[in-house]
Structure formats: structure tokens, C-alpha cells
Amino acid sequence: DGGITQSPKYLFRKEGQNVTLSCEQNLNHDAMYWYRQDPGQGLRLIYYSQIVNDFQKGDIAEGYSVSREKKESFPLTVTSAQKNPTAFYLCASTAWGGTEAFFGQGTRLTVV
Amino acid sequence: KQEVTQIPAALSVPEGENLVLNCSFTDSAIYNLQWFRQDPGKGLTSLLLIQSSQREQTSGRLNASLDKSSGRSTLYIAASQPGDSATYLCAVRRGGADGLTFGKGTHLIIQP
Numbered sequence: 001d002g003g004i005t006q007s008p009k010y011l012f013r014k015e016g017q018n019v020t021l022s023c024e025q026n027l028n029h030d031a032m033y034w035y036r037q038d039p040g041q042g043l044r045l046i047y048y049s050q051i052v053n054d055f056q057k058g059d060i061a062e063g064y065s066v067s068r069e070k071k072e073s074f075p076l077t078v079t080s081a082q083k084n085p086t087a088f089y090l091c092a093s094t095a096w097g098g099t100e101a102f103f104g105q106g107t108r109l110t111v112v
Numbered sequence: 113k114q115e116v117t118q119i120p121a122a123l124s125v126p127e128g129e130n131l132v133l134n135c136s137f138t139d140s141a142i143y144n145l146q147w148f149r150q151d152p153g154k155g156l157t158s159l160l161l162i163q164s165s166q167r168e169q170t171s172g173r174l175n176a177s178l179d180k181s182s183g184r185s186t187l188y189i190a191a192s193q194p195g196d197s198a199t200y201l202c203a204v205r206r207g208g209a210d211g212l213t214f215g216k217g218t219h220l221i222i223q224p
Contacts, residue, residue, distance in 0.1 A: 016217055033211050042116065042214035043134070048207055074220075090155055098143055098208035103156040 002027045006091050006104035012112050013078065013085060021076045021107045023091035030096040032074035036060060037106075046089075049074055056059040078109060086111050114139045118202055118215035126223050133145070133187040133218045135202030140183050143208055147176050147187050148201040158200065160187070192222045198208060 004025045013019045025032065031050050035043040045058030063082025068073040068074055076089045091104045115138045125131055135145075146165045148156040160169045160176040162185070169176040175188040189196060199219045203212035 031209070034213075035211075042216045043203075043212070044214075045211040048211050073142075079207065088130055092156075092212075098205050100161045100209065101146060101203075101212060102158060105155040106153075108153075 004091055004093055004102055004104035006089075008046050008107060009105070010035065011109045013109060014112060017051065018077055018079050019109065021078070021091075021109070022091055023074045023076065023104060024072055025074075025091075025093045025102075026072065027032045027093055027095075027102065027111075029093035029102075030040075030071070032068070032093045033092040034076045035090045035092065037090060043090065043111070044087070049086075061109055063094075067101055074092070114142075114204060114206060114213045116202060116204060116213055116215035116216050118200075120218060121216065122137060122219040122221075124221040125192060129160065129193060130145070130190050131192055131220075132190070133189070133202075133220070134187040135187070135197050136191050136216055137185075137213075138185045140180050141190065141206065142180060143205045143210070145178055145202065145204045147174075147185075147186050148203065150199045150201060159200075183217075194222045194224045198223050199224045 007022045011023040034046040037043050047066040065077045089107045091103045094101045107110035117136045119134045125171045147159040162169050162178045173190040178185045199216045199217040203214045
């Protein structure tokens with residue numbers, strides 16, 4: 001079945017650590033996105049990528065980094081510069097031209 | 113900057129009722145609008161996508177309308193069921209290459 005796979009489902013980070021969240025899609029979609037969801041707030045865009053080896057900052061990119069070395073993969077690194085990383089992170093993809101967006105099941109990151 | 117508002121924030125109704133969820137956006141220059149469902153702790157499931165040139169879309173018991181000039185969309189759910197209980201999110205895309213801007217959602221409870 002085609003879809004988006006995020007891993008791990010739960011992730012715990014110590015203060016000062018960098019952690020990487022995985023996002024893989026087998027929908028042959030060109031564009032991929034990372035969003036952050038906090039309780040009581042709408043989803044906010046972190047980074048997005050339209051093609052391999054190219055990506056753009058979203059509304060809240062500070063403290064995060066991404067790479068797009070393969071069409072299928074768009075990992076997100078939460079760096080130690082992100083002061084409040086505890087949140088639910090969601091990855092999405094769309095075909096070229098911004099059609100229907102599909103989402104993964106999310107990764108819940110907690111700072112311990 | 114685009115802002116998306118969803119009203120009401122929460123809604124509880126008895127099973128079998130028809131109901132309407134509202135979404136408004138401040139910038140009418142949108143590419144498309146998408147309605148999602150989110151169950152607790154899960155990712156987003158796409159319900160309906162309306163392109164900017166369309167007025168409505170239907171899928172089963174769901175009907176979404178779009179009035180781009182007034183910046184409004186509604187999601188109509190017919191003959192509600194307990195399984196419809198979830199948070200419903202509205203999101204707009206400004207351009208084909210852009211990410212989505214989300215509302216904070218409507219938390220819906222259908223009482224058996």
C-alpha cells in the first residue's frame with residue numbers, strides 16, 4: 001500500500017542533543033513537508049521541499065534542519081538550538097502542483 | 113499573512129443529527145482548500161479537497177463547500193455517527209508550491 005511512514009512513533013531527547021525524525025513516502029510524490037503540532041494550536045510549517053536537493057524554510061524553521069537526498073525521504077533534525085522541541089511532528093507529501101496532501105502518523109518528541 | 117479560523121472550537125451532538133462545521137480564511141487568493149480528520153494521537157486523514165475553481169465536493173455523507181470571494185468553507189456531515197467523533201481541520205494552500213495553513217480545528221463528539 002502506498003503511504004507515508006514516520007519513525008519512530010515516540011522519541012525522547014535529552015537537553016542539548018540533536019535528534020533526527022524519519023519520513024519516507026512511496027507515493028512517488030515530488031513535494032514533502034514537515035509540520036509541528038502543539039496542543040490548542042494549528043499545525044505550523046517547519047520546512048518543505050519541492051524537488052531533490054532543494055528545500056525552503058517555513059514559518060518556524062529556527063532550530064531545525066532538513067535534507068532531501070532522495071525523492072522518497074525527507075528527514076528532519078531537531079537541533080539543540082530548538083528551545084521548546086516537545087511537540088507532535090507530522091510529515092506530509094503532495095504530487096507536483098500542490099494537489100491533495102497526505103500525512104504520516106506522526107512522531108511525538110519529548111524532552112527529558 | 114493568511115489566517116484560518118474554525119468555528120465552533122468544540123461541538124457535541126446526539127447521533128443521527130446533521131451538522132455543519134465552519135472555516136474562514138482572511139486571504140481569498142487560495143489555490144485549494146482541504147478538510148482533514150484527526151483522531152487522538154494520530155496523523156491527519158484527508159476528507160475532501162476543493163480546488164479554487166470549484167464550489168463543492170462530496171464524499172459519502174460529507175459535503176464541503178467553498179466561497180472563495182467571502183473567504184468561507186463549510187463541511188456538512190449528514191446523519192452523524194459515533195465513529196465521526198474526531199477533530200476536523202481545515203487548511204488552505206496559497207499556491208501550488210506552498211505548504212498548508214491550518215485552522216485550530218473543531219473537536220466533534222457524537223453521543224451514542
